[in-house]
Amino acid sequence: VDALEQYIRGGLERAGLPVEDFEVEIMRYIDQVYGPELQELLQADMHGIWPEHDLDPSRAPTS
Amino acid sequence: VSHPQDLPLREQAAQIASGGLDPQELLQATFERIEDRNPGVNAIVATFPDESRQMLAEAPRGPLYGVPVAVKDQFQIPFRAPQDGTSQPMGPAGESAIFRALRDAGAIVAAVTNMHYLGGGSTGVQSAYGPVGNPWNPMHVGGGSSGGSASAVGARMIGGSVGADGGGSIRLPAAYCGVTGIKPTFHVVPMQGNLHAYLLLDALGPFARDAADTRLLLEALASRPFPPGDASKLRVGIPAFMWDDVDPEVERACRAALDAAGWQTEDVKIEGQEFARIATVLRLALEGMPEFGYDHLATADAVTVALAKYAFLLPAVALVRADRVRSQIRRSLADLFGRVDILALPTVPAAAPAIENTNIELPSGPMPADKGNVRQTGWGNLAGVPGMNVPAGWTSAGLPIGLQLVGAWGEEARLLDAAEHIEQATSREFVEAVPPNYL
Numbered sequence: 001v002d003a004l005e006q007y008i009r010g011g012l013e014r015a016g017l018p019v020e021d022f023e024v025e026i027m028r029y030i031d032q033v034y035g036p037e038l039q040e041l042l043q044a045d046m047h048g049i050w051p052e053h054d055l056d057p058s059r060a061p062t063s
Numbered sequence: 064v065s066h067p068q069d070l071p072l073r074e075q076a077a078q079i080a081s082g083g084l085d086p087q088e089l090l091q092a093t094f095e096r097i098e099d100r101n102p103g104v105n106a107i108v109a110t111f112p113d114e115s116r117q118m119l120a121e122a123p124r125g126p127l128y129g130v131p132v133a134v135k136d137q138f139q140i141p142f143r144a145p146q147d148g149t150s151q152p153m154g155p156a157g158e159s160a161i162f163r164a165l166r167d168a169g170a171i172v173a174a175v176t177n178m179h180y181l182g183g184g185s186t187g188v189q190s191a192y193g194p195v196g197n198p199w200n201p202m203h204v205g206g207g208s209s210g211g212s213a214s215a216v217g218a219r220m221i222g223g224s225v226g227a228d229g230g231g232s233i234r235l236p237a238a239y240c241g242v243t244g245i246k247p248t249f250h251v252v253p254m255q256g257n258l259h260a261y262l263l264l265d266a267l268g269p270f271a272r273d274a275a276d277t278r279l280l281l282e283a284l285a286s287r288p289f290p291p292g293d294a295s296k297l298r299v300g301i302p303a304f305m306w307d308d309v310d311p312e313v314e315r316a317c318r319a320a321l322d323a324a325g326w327q328t329e330d331v332k333i334e335g336q337e338f339a340r341i342a343t344v345l346r347l348a349l350e351g352m353p354e355f356g357y358d359h360l361a362t363a364d365a366v367t368v369a370l371a372k373y374a375f376l377l378p379a380v381a382l383v384r385a386d387r388v389r390s391q392i393r394r395s396l397a398d399l400f401g402r403v404d405i406l407a408l409p410t411v412p413a414a415a416p417a418i419e420n421t422n423i424e425l426p427s428g429p430m431p432a433d434k435g436n437v438r439q440t441g442w443g444n445l446a447g448v449p450g451m452n453v454p455a456g457w458t459s460a461g462l463p464i465g466l467q468l469v470g471a472w473g474e475e476a477r478l479l480d481a482a483e484h485i486e487q488a489t490s491r492e493f494v495e496a497v498p499p500n501y502l
Contacts, residue, residue, distance in 0.1 A: 011376045019372060026369035027376075033434055037341040038377075041384050044338065051383075052390045057249035057263060057447025060397045060472050061390065 004031060068096050069497075072130060072222035072276040079129040086119055086129025086171075093131045093173055097220045103500065104196035104205060106214035107133060109175040114142045118171050127283050128169030133176050133224040134161065135209050138267075139256035140172055147258050148180040148208070150191035150362050159256020161225055161267060161284055168283035176211030176224060180367055181355065182259055183347075184208060185235045185436040186421045189364055194418045198240055198498045199462055203415040204432075206236025209270070213240040216270045217463075219501060223280045227257060229265040230343050231440025237270055237452035238410035238465025243277045243482060243494065244270040248472050249447035252284045262350050264343070264444040273494040274453070274482035281475065294480035299324075300331035300403035305439055308427045310413040316456030316464040317409045323488040324481075331399050331406065333442060335391035340434070342385035342392075343441025348374040349382055389445040396446050400471035405481055410452045410465035411436055439467065449475050453482045454493035461499070 001009075008027050012019045052061050067075060067089045078084035094112055101107045115131070122128055136146050139159040144152035165172055180189040187195035187210025195205035198217035205214035209226025213236035216224050226233045228246035237244030245268045252267040254260040269280035282288055299321065306314060321328065333339070352374055363371075399406070412435040413423035422429045443450040448469055455466040466485070470478045486494050 008373075008376060012372055015375050017372055017375065022365060023369040023372060026366055027373045030370065030373050033431055034341060034344055037338070038345075038381060041338050041341050041388070042378070042381060044384070046384055046387050049335075049387045049391050051386045052393070055386075055390065055393075057445075058251075058472065059447075060400075061393045 067092050075130050100218050103201050104214045106211040107174045108177050108192045111142045115171050115173045122169045125169030131171045131173035133174040133221045135226045136175050136178050137258045148178040148190045160253035164284050179207030182208040185433050197415045206239035208232040210236040212270050213237050216242045223271045227267050229262050233268050234452045235436050239415040241454045241463030245451035248449045274479050278479045289476040292480045294484040297326045297404040299326045299328045300406045303330045304336045305408040308425050309409050312458045313409050313464050317466045320455040320466050324485050334395035335388045338388040339442035340438045342388040345385040393446045406469040410467035414458045414462035451478050
């Protein structure tokens with residue numbers, strides 16, 4: 001059982017959700033596809049990149 | 064023309080208005096064509112012969128009087144509760160805003176189209192009704208999530224249809240099926256009665272065979288005009304990041320279409336582009352979570368259930384960061400649209416994959432189609448800007464290729480003008496073509 005599987009099983013147990021072995025394998029695949037970009041996003045320097053406080057996707061940003 | 068569904072949408076409307084085409088005969092011919100062609104592509108999941116005839120009897124003499132259209136299985140209509148690609152109603156039947164707009168324009172809602180399960184994919188392979196096939200090769204996917212709407216138009220079962228686009232779900236299947244489709248600016252088409260109206264990414268829009276029909280249908284859906292103009296001298300930004308790692312046949316066709324247009328082009332960079340895909344995926348995965356409980360997932364396939372459980376495990380800070388990326392992209396686009404009129408890029412990085420294997424082959428290697436596709440389109444949903452697919456060629460295997468045009472907020476008319484300009488510059492070759500199965 002590697003760190004990812006511990007995270008999946010432990011996290012879902014804490015959330016009260018059952019998990020089957022084949023679901024762990026599907027989630028492992030999803031993590032292979034999107035995990036690296038997720039980690040890059042989590043580690044990116046985002047100082048100064050502020051969210052819009054009045055975000056409205058129907059128009060251009062005002063701030 | 065031997066069948067009225069071989070006529071463009073606008074020609075159907077014009078001939079009905081002039082008395083040259085009987086709308087009752089058109090409706091009957093439409094149902095017969097659906098019966099004939101739908102088994103090959105599985106694009107349509109329900110038709111409404113009695114209700115449609117009643118709708119025709121009561122239709123106002125609007126711009127689409129008597130013209131049959133189809134809508135995605137995601138919208139309320141009085142004839143059927145939307146099922147969102149699942150085997151059970153996901154909301155009540157009723158009058159969505161798009162139904163009322165179509166009805167008020169005189170259109171006839173004749174059918175509901177197939178879609179990817181819960182709108183959660185770009186291939187259309189996962190659906191309670193079975194996969195959506197591609198009119199150019201039914202062994203290949205029709206796309207998603209609005210795949211049935213694209214495939215039905217591509218197979219000439221219906222002249223126009225309506226879909227929804229939360230991460231590319233109009234533009235991507237339009238590219239796969241060789242039809243025109245536009246995702247308007249966020250909320251240009253009202254969201255009431257759309258099962259996914261909770262999404263801060265979703266926009267509703269039409270599919271049709273070409274830009275003129277798309278304009279007509281969008282005007283009906285948005286209840287306002289998008290007047291045509293001259294698009295012969297546009298300044299076009301080329302976001303190089305989205306042209307990288309694209310199938311060479313797709314790249315060649317898209318560049319050829321741009322060359323034919325004769326526009327002035329310049330390479331541009333969208334700040335935050337490297338995180339646009341993951342930011343889109345995070346928003347799509349998490350915004351829907353409060354809507355779908357486990358009772359909804361009881362009949363879902365294993366992949367959908369596992370995806371939902373995976374979403375429970377995503378750290379909250381990821382969504383916070385995704386929202387910063389979103390604002391970064393929006394600010395960058397606002398700046399870019401001060402220098403260029405539109406952006407142009409391949410709608411999909413590779414043509415429609417096989418239903419049996421939805422990986423696509425890119426220069427970097429094989430990749431799930433969803434992952435490749437959302438890079439091309441998701442940033443438009445994050446930003447809220449309009450984007451549309453314009454048919455631009457075929458691969459050597461005969462599958463359609465699409466060029467995506469993206470405009471600034473509220474610039475739908477300019478995009479439609481640009482699409483019409485490309486159509487003319489390419490002698491309408493890519494919008495007039497009929498899939499070989501139907502010749």
